[in-house]
Amino acid sequence: MRQTWTWPWSKQTKPLPVTGAQLTHSFERRTFVLGMAQASVGLLLAGRLTWLAVAENAKYRAASESNRVNLTLIPPRRGWVIDRTGAPLAANRADFRVDLVPDRVVDADATLSTLSKLLGLTADRVSDIKDKLEKARGFQPVEVASNLDWDKFAAVSVRLPELPGVIPQRGFSRYYPTGPAVGHLVGYVGPASAQDYEKEHNPLLITPGFKIGKDGLEKHFEERLRGVPGARRVEATASGRVVRDLGTREDVPGKPIQLTIDAGLQDYAARRIGLESGSVVVMDCATGDLLAMVSMPSFDPNSFADGIGRIEWKMLSEDDHVPLRNKVLRGLYPPGSTVKPMVALSFLEAGLDPEASVGCAGGLRVGNRVFHCWNHRGHGTTNMSKGIYQSCDVYFYHFAQQIGMDKIAAMARRLGLGQEFPMPYPGQSYGTVPDPAWKRRKYGKEWAIYDTVNATIGQGYMLVNPLQQAVMASRLASGLQLTPRLLMDRHAPRAPSLGIKQEHLDIIHAAMNEVVNGRGTAGKARIPIEGVQMAGKTGTAQVVGLNIGNGKGGLWKHRDHGHFICFAPFDKPRYACAVAIEHGGGSGAAYPIARDVMTFLFDRAKAMEVLEGYEKEWGGNVQQRMAAKYNAYAAKFGASAPEAPDDTQAAEAVEADNAPAPEPTAAQTDAAPPAPEPEASPAPAETAAPAAAPTPAAVAAPAPPQPGA
Amino acid sequence: MQRAYIPDFIARQPWGVILPLSALVIFGGAVLYSAAGGHLMPWALLHVVRFVVFLGMAMVVSRIPAAWYKNAALPSYALLCVLLVLVELLGRVSGGSQRWLNLGFMQLQPSELMKPGIVLVLAWFYSVLPPSEIRTWRAIAPAVVLLGLPAGLVMLQPDLGTGLAISFGAVVIMFLAGLPLWLFITGGATVAVAAPLAFFTVLHDYQRKRVLVFLDPESDPLGSGYHITQSKIAIGSGGLFGKGFGQGSQSHLDYLPEAHTDFVFATMAEEWGMIGGFFVLIVFALVLRWGLNVALRAPDRFSRLLAAGMVTTIFFYVCINLMMVMGLAPVVGIPLPFVSHGGSSMMTNMLCIGTLMAVDRWSRPQDGVLR
Structure with a gap:
């Protein structure tokens, strides 16, 4: 084999012509090298497999579990704002609502036109939603409609497979019985903005249906009124389809505040x-x-x-x-x-x-x-x-x-x-x-x-x-x-x-x-x-x-x-x-x-x-x-x-x-x-x-x- | 004694490779059965049936005499090149890249067949080349042309993975044929220098991204890095013994992409653990060792190179696929032989096995002549 090993510039030494026997010999040696190379790749793969499956098992097991189990936060019911006699100035009422998660929406226009047909949205409402969709970042949900009756809610729910990114849910929404009379007194709530989320990296903020205080007392007493979210653990596919329910934890409603107001x-x-x-x-x-x-x-x-x-x-x-x-x-x-x-x-x-x-x-x-x-x-x-x-x-x-x-x-x-x-x-x-x-x-x-x-x-x-x-x-x-x-x-x-x-x-x-x-x-x-x-x-x-x-x-x-x-x-x-x-x-x-x-x-x-x-x-x-x-x-x-x-x-x-x-x-x-x-x-x-x-x-x-x- | 009761045809089959392979295919079928959510259809049944059919084909192929192989080498190579051009033209017409020809009953990927094809033609070429010419340009230039044409066409498609597979097979044949070592050393050095250049000039955007993401999968956890990350999670979470048959959450909940094709090893390792992974590695080791032994035992230069080339082709599939799913190589679309679902790759690999079985026959004195 040594004689076959020549440099191009050493050609003038004129080596002996190569014979078939030499080539066979060379083939055997090189095949051996090839076999060794394959064996070492095999060992490398076996080592890598062991490393992943044994040494890093805990890490990947956790990652797999977090993939498998989908934790859906249930927005907590907000604490009431009551007057001096206990009458509500701001309360919650159960309602059906529909939100959009911009990141999951595939075709916004088609989705919106289907939704506006199902929910009877007006043209200005649709334009408002489009504006918000454009501005919303990632998983910041955009509200399409709330306070829906059961029929409309059900109509959206059954068509979910063709409406990716649409999230219908029943929950609680803020209700001010006397409306404008308490606008400045109590303030109002709204979906968390991107700035809110930057301030407080809480996944609750981007949970559809969750509102934070935006003004007045609702904002000032946000912490007290907010409560602790509940959670629903489900096994879900990568595309979000729920396979199995694993359990639900109830939310803890926020604490009420009582005002001296009549x-x-x-x-x-x-x-x-x-x-x-x-x-x-x-x-x-x-x-x-x-x-x-x-x-x-x-x-x-x-x-x-x-x-x-x-x-x-x-x-x-x-x-x-x-x-x-x-x-x-x-x-x-x-x-x-x-x-x-x-x-x-x-x-x-x-x-x-x-x-x-x-x-x-x-x-x-x-x-x-x-x-x-x-x-x-x-x-x-x-x-x-x-x-x-x-x-x-x-x-x-x-x-x-x-x-x-x-x-x-x-x-x-x-x-x-x-x-x-x-x-x-x-x-x-x-x-x-x-x-x-x-x-x-x-x-x-x-x-x-x-x-x-x-x-x-x-x-x-x-x-x-x-x-x-x-x-x-x-x-x-x-x-x-x-x-x-x-x-x-x-x-x-x-x-x-x-x-x-x-x-x-x-x-x-x-x-x-x-x-x-x-x-x-x-x-x-x-x-x-x-x-x-x-x-x-x-x-x-x-x-x-x-x-x-x-x-x-x-x-x-x-x-x-x-x-x-x-x-x-x-x-x-x-x-x-x-x-x-x-x-x-x-x-x-x-x-x-x-x-x-x-x-x-x-x-x-x-x-x-x-x-x-x-x-x-x-x-x-x-x-x-x-x-x-x-x-x-x-x-x-x-x-x-x-x-x-x-x-x-x-x-x-x-x-x-x-x-x-x-x-x-x-x-x-x-x-x-x-x-x-x-x-x-x-x-x-x-x-x-x-x-x-x-x-x-x-x-x-x-x-x-x-x-x- | 016992042998006498077994028909000669059956006794002569190389059971040392057929049995491990069958075990691997059945294991693969089980994995596909689980991946389909506990159904034979659409993958598991077809997978086993295809194996049986292609095993029959391999046995037929194994009975073809060496002379036929030699005669068929150049024409089949030419035919495949024509098909590659045809695919390229069809792709141009229909807009976008196309890799297969629809034959009605199956989709034929000429590039897939080119993997054994290049091995065959180069083995033929070096067998007809006089040994004394091996260190001259006449040993290199035709081989480079023979390789360059199909490899170029495949990379044009663009299919980097298959292009590299073809090149790898060809280069290994040249190496085994006895070309001077300095060629490979300088070639390797050149690649080391040229690769970064090619990275910025030749590669398509999506290919470049794949390489970048391979170097740092976490940089794009929801995009291209998603494949690698999810695959590693599947393998890593399987642990020593796996989550149990049908219990793989990564594959069943669709987190693992291509769970039944390119990433089938991850699907398997999640449910069967490291033990299952070792089983797959050991079967491949047995098959490849058998193949190299066939090559070493082979009677002449042509059959030696042919057998070694076929082993290399299978090896390349296995090596790149496993490195990819374990995060050691960028994501390229190469399936795992005998386990991944897919007709073309099964056919190619069984052609390789059949050819190896043929070489095995040629090396047995009593089988040297056609019966």
């Missing part, structure tokens, strides 16, 4: 706001419990649960009543005259004699500029009580200059204005209680007299949210340092006293009672119940200067905000309430609502009767009106409405809606706040106009102008 009152208030854009907050004067916290118009959390449809989104985003903004916590308004009882209380605390009077001639010169009273004809001799019940501006202009802003601001804070309360909602706006130190810090300018003058009538820099107004009302009523409470806690310690003399409070209470039950500005707010008298205070806040509109009519956007704070019974306060109506055209829009809401607390039947009368005029209750509007939109736009945003975009849009107006815009320096519409003396429009805007340019200017400029 579901009936909440719903009533929501309905009573009617066509207006506004908020109602009702508090218990003994405990600080929030009995109602309503912002309307709102969205229906029931229809948000399956994601926001394009028509719904168009409808909500085009509404100038900003249904997506929780006005209770995120709406900031100049409180107008509703601060006057508070200012008066600060006068009393500062030692002012309540009988000290000022002569109101319809205006007061401050520096070289005249600040008008809302009543240009003047109130004549005005003491503290009259200053409150007639809402005389001049009285407050006059004494505020004597007492000074620091004392007023301190009282405002003591009563809750500008204060942050621990509410389980993100992105609240807390407003401003201006004082000289604040102005120096914020604008680097000295406090001016006219700033005090503006602040005493709740204009200028002063901004509050409706919750703070309700707190102010309840603290004024009770003299207690009440904190708004949303979560039921029967063992909460009693609120401490504010340390305000009872005789001072009595003076204020009497004056506020006079507002409603006497010679005041809100005579129509009297509640129709024997032996229960309500005390209150009207407030009207300008939105634009009088050079743009008079605040009563014209463009909706230019109308004045209407406020009303109240409590009842006035001599033994039990409930306090604050109503804020955006662009209501004055307090006249607010106090009838407050009156009926307070009536409801004492006599439900009587209040309902009034409401039903109104709802006939308005075209049905909230749900009926929303449904009618939806149908009109659907008929008009159908599937052509622009695509609904995904969760993130929607959240951003809501955020933008909720952004409070930049603080200085409300720095109205107009000295003539619009009338709080007393029945006694309606101010003619012409008389309101002349004093209009001594400083037209200043109306929207960020910084207040010099007096008399």
